[in-house]
Amino acid sequence: MASRAKATILDIAREAGVSKSTVSLVLQGSGLIRPETAVKVRKAIEDVGYVYNRGAANLRKAHSNVIGMVINDLTNPFFAELAVGMERVFQAAGVVPFIANTAENPVRQEEVLKSMMEQGVAGLIVSPARGTTPGAFRRIEAAGVPVVFAMRRLPESRIPAIAPDNHRGAVLATEHLIRKGHRRLAFFGGSSDLVVYQERLGGFLEACETLGIPAADRLIVEGETSRKGGMACLETALAIPEPPTAALCFNDAVAFGVMLALRKRGLEAGTDFAVVGFDDVAEAEHYSPALTSVAVDTAGLGERAAHVMLKMIQSRTTRAEDHIGAVSLVVRESSGPDRNTQVGDAA
Template sequence: MPRRPTILDVAAHAGLSKSTVSLVLKNSPQIKPETAALVRRSMEAVGYVYNRAAANLRSSSTGLVGLVINDLRNPFFTEFAASFQMALFARGYATVISNSGEDPAMQAEIITSMIEHGVSALVISPSYGEVTATFEQIARAQVPTLQVLRQVSPLTEDFPFSSFDYVDGGRQAARHLVEAGARRIAFVGGLQGRAITAERMQGYLDEMARIGAEPLVLHGRPSRQVGADLAEQLMRDHPDVDAAICFNDLVALGMMARLSRAGVMPGRDFRLTGFDDIEESAQVWPGLSSVSCDITSFGQKTAATLLDWLVEGKKPAAERREPVHLVPRASSMGEGL
């Protein structure tokens, strides 16, 4: 990583003294507005990020880790955040958690704020979009950073990435449905063009090619409402489809509800599996078959990996994939209906 710019670099660029720049950073009333504007332009030009926590000597910032999540409304990510935070707390570290709402601009602002407040490290389940400037800023700040569950920066030597073997998960789900007797299988949900959609879909495509079946893919946002809408589309436009692999459990739960309202019993009349194995998958009736990613253990391992980096200097591998396994339930097996 390049050297982190300092207050001296800002002062040199602005043609001012270090003390003047320091007063600007402290919002001193002694500084004229035009001087403050000049300093802030120089800060941006040299890539300087003000560490407010360090400047104020806040001892509370020591051991503070920033966690940025793309969608905390999704139980999969919520469970990861909770297990990660609790594992860090057990080691004496505090976590500040923020939701970017799938907005890369908001994500950039959140990360800037966390750096300013002196986080020791960052863990990001990133939003998709233009993020080059965001990761360049992190590099300049020299804050150890992990990408988890989604990879948006290709610089994994600098920003190590860890996730699950989604390709194998899709393959397991497809093979399971074939063995359960499904004749025409669709892949439902997930936004087109996103790496995570391609990964979860690839195993399905591989299995369809293996058995010589024509794939059918219906894309959409990973939500219950979209799952319900796509179930309606399948029933209307593709009545021959008798099974589906859903991008995630939320899509599957939405499909199950809509199929049931139409008198199509999941597991008996239509077989389907989800992805992620959130808690509701085992509680809903009929039970939802799902590819389990053991997100709780993943959160704990991520915390341990980060602390090894911070405390022991053991930088993580550039990429790590955790295994997954299918949990079959009534939605694909028809048992107990």
């Protein structure tokens, strides 16, 4: 079995009675080696329990086969789905993606990015944490390592971004609510330091404008992008004199929170108050009532991001075009018509 000290190609060269160069060639699957020799070498590799040292190899080879995925919140199933989409593509390309979580913390993100760079990644796919400073990727760009943003983008950056058509999605959702008869609308959750927020809120406001909802009848409540945040939003909204009868939520997590808060008040989403989410996570379909949401084809965007990254690596460029993914509104039960009830009274 394996000796204490790690085996190197020299050990296996000795074992197989060839030179280290031959072993190296076999390892790389070169056709220059006589098949019988290759077999002999592979046997020695097996016997000795050799493990390839990619670090040493990368010292000579220009670049590695690892790609870093830096994600701001792994516990959000939305991002996990994104990661899975990317993995599909990378696997087929023989590339191994390493994932790291930043937990929405820019400092942690800095550490993680640094670590990945030190590891010599060939490229980086990032969903930047909230509050990422503009300069955070300067070093990485300067080093010539390709970066693509997924789902989120940074305001000033020229790094290519793969994201859904947030504006359009919000317009679709808002029009849907208005067409259902709602006249006092709210936008719940998120915070304005996110570009995504501005895009989604922008779509909401634009639809209100075009379909004649006066500014006085629009309510905007910022909040955490979590169930808890959604609950808080609803409480805030129902506390005002003429509360809204429908809300577009920043994302599904917020929407779930809103529905939960409704239930706590004895109200039902869909009949007493219309709720629309964003992202259409798997759970949305299974919730009760099922959540109307803007589908963004998460896994598809992940695949797209991975493809863009591979292309960038291949053409050794650090530039690429943005990609805006198509969206669609999936209407389910949570967005019923306005019943013209004073929901505020029910509390």
